[in-house]
Amino acid sequence: MTVPRTMKAFVLTGHGGPEVLQYHADWPTPEPLPDQILVKVGACGLNNTDINTRSGWYSKSVTDATTGDAYGEVGQEDPSWGGAAIAFPRIQGADAVGRVVALGENADPALMGKRVMIDCWLRDWDDPFNKDKTGYFGSECDGGFAEFSVADYRNVHPVESAMSDAELATFSCSYSTAEGTLSRAQVGDGDTVLVTGASGGVGSALIQLAKRRGARVVCLASENKHEEIARLNPEAILPRAPTDLPSALNDAIGRDTVSVVADVVGGDYFASVIDVLERGGRYTCSGAIAGPMVSLDLRTLYLRDLTFAGSTVLPPHIFADLVSYIEQGEVQPMLAATYPLEQLHQAQASFVEKKHTGNIVVLP
Known part of the structure; x- marks a missing residue:
């Protein structure tokens, strides 16, 4: 496909309430680096990490339950899951599912055109079991609340399933x-x-x-x-x-x-x-x-x-095992609701209310 130069994306501009998430219809489409692939995102699930990072709940200065709103005081040195500051602007969204539409020069050519799930955990592939050398998709790099996203080719898993993209997007983080x-x-x-x-x-x-x-x-x-x-x-x-x-x-x-x-x-x-x-x-x-x-x-x-x-950082085999459970029909999706990407604010409000059962997903 011809990849457009700009895309729709929701961009996190700082820590706070929903207002710090801003919608853009003309955000630059990322280009894959040599070890990356470009994914046209079909669906991206919501999870607590998105909410907690946006609000700054992970900071030790916050002792309240998760609410999704801004807190009176958020430490600026430790407001993310890893206890460190993150860079803004940032596109969040860890639970991305989509199709590979472009490859970096070092990426596995067999991935081209495949439907893939993205492993949330970013790793140093020279030291993949080192928990101190990990990041999180949508936190330490841009994620899936956009029409396109890049990922290391070793962080994606092709999936053979009759499930929809929205159903598959319920699995990555939660499962x-x-x-x-x-x-x-x-x-x-x-x-x-x-x-x-x-x-x-x-x-x-x-x-x-x-x-x-x-x-x-x-x-x-x-x-x-x-x-x-x-x-x-x-x-x-x-x-x-x-x-x-x-x-x-x-x-x-x-x-x-x-x-x-x-x-x-x-x-x-x-x-x-x-x-x-x-x-x-x-x-x-x-x-x-x-x-x-x-x-x-x-x-x-x-x-x-x-x-x-x-339990936070997972060994590399966990995600591959999960994909095999999906392909073998050993787990089922619990898809509570879908929202278009433009309604991410409403999707997060519904997520925080906790009136649903299962997972909420946005569709770029």
Whole structure:
């Protein structure tokens, strides 16, 4: 195809509320460097990283829950996922799916014309397992909230699937995050996993991927979302924050403890989920949407031989594994809604309201 010189794009101009995201109809189309390919973006999913980076929530000066609005004080040295400043202007959007339309001179020619998913994690390909040498697509480089985007050819995976671009765009961030979270906790056959925030993108992915590993899954979610979550066939679905969680578990599954808690919520209910971990249980976390500041009785941690794991940067095989699960039909998309790119403000407002189940996607 003939690549136009300009494109539609949403550009982040600083940290703050939605007003710092500005729409442009004539933003320069990027040109691929020697190791890059140019992707015509078909769809790009929304995720918490986009919202949190825009608002500056990652800064340690912020202790509130994620809201999507501007905070009164945001540290300028650590407002991104990696604890460092990012460069503006920046096109966000990590969950990009599209078709390769141009190649840099070093890129694999077999990629030309292929439909691809972009791995969110940027790596030093001379040292790909070094977590200190990573970046995030749409954070340390421009992402997919635009008609075109460039990516290192080693960071894209061709995908053979009957799913639409919008459906495929629900997977990249949420499902790779979930798979990494479960991998860190070594979840497997015989485990019982308690999933918090089960109606969100990562939560719904955790349900499917934990079941794929042979685990029983118990979900916590608002009751108006239970019908949608039931499509994923968890062992049990409980209210978002039962007053007596051990009793609720016992009534649902015949035991009052679990072997693993997979948490994306944090906040005031943190102590309740820790208290239902069995002796030797594992807590694994990849989010804190209800608030990052929690209370922990260290006696619970050491007297019950618990293991805690945080999960952000993923080993390279996780994304390739996820693409294989998609191609083999082992996971299903949870597409909540689509918006045209021009309505990114409305899409983010809907995302922050958390009234949806699954993932919201924009279509350039």
